[in-house]
Amino acid sequence: MGGKGGFSLWTIDGGAAHDRPMPHDHSDHDHPHSLLPSDPALRVKALETILTQKGLVDPAALDEIIDTYENKIGPKNGAHVVARAWSDPDFKAALLVDADPVLAEMGYYGRQGEHMVVVENTDAVHNMVVCTLCSCYPWPLLGIPPGWYKSDAYRSRAVREPRKVLAEFGVTLPEGQAVRVWDSTAEVRYLVLPQRPEGTDGLDEAALMALVTRDSMIGCGLAARP
Amino acid sequence: MRPEPVFEAPWHAQLFALTVHLNEAGHFAWPDWAERFGATLKRHGLERELNGGDDYFLAWLETLETLLTDTGAAEATALRDMRAAWEAAYLRTPHGAPVTLD
Known part of the structure; x- marks a missing residue:
């Protein structure tokens, strides 16, 4: 996937004042005026x-x-929630039943996080999140979505051929594990609770947090192994 | 590895903040915004594949301009005139000097 478009932040005026296009690294004296946005x-x-x-x-x-x-806001917030859910069964149970009060208590609420649903990955099911309409995304937990999440390719293919999309992210699921795709809306946003990797017994919350990637909380990746 | 920038261009960030600010001030509800924005993306997407970067924020900009002209918060001619005024300001300001309208 990775659809990052190459484009320049600023264009340099090559019209009225100059009769030739000018490269970006021209020295200042070639610019009689400010760079035109x-x-x-x-x-x-x-x-x-x-x-x-x-x-x-x-x-x-x-x-x-x-x-x-x-x-200030980014996937670290979501990773904190996931690491805590891995460490504390009561917290996890409450989070899965009704995420909003639990997240509010942790201070992760606000813009575009008004109604959150947390979906848990298990051996039986792998969850994945998309917004087919535009790019609804849980800002308080994950920050601003990456470019690929907003791309047409991801938005249309995540629903149609999720396993293929996952494979492009380097994720191959066992055949017995179903894939469930959740379509975000302006009203409901989802966070995937990835499976806790093997070999992490005894790790504390901070160590676990480091294993929780942004993509694993969108369902396009798995948590890292220590 | 350097982390990906949150916003790829300054105007993406500015536009994003403007929209969030107007929403929070009560000028429009977010579901209404999402519906309009989704429709713009769909219309643009029919012509070519959108990459989620500049294309995405161009659709965002078009949606916000239309929404604000529809609600009367900004008039289309005023927007065009102001854009031209900024362009003129950049063209007459020596490189390195602060660009102002007057």
């Missing part, structure tokens, strides 16, 4: 400016949101 970047700036002028948007709040998702 791409068309969508300019459109985003326009939106932000207009909404700020109308008092609908607070630029400081935007910075705060970006900082949160770039630096």
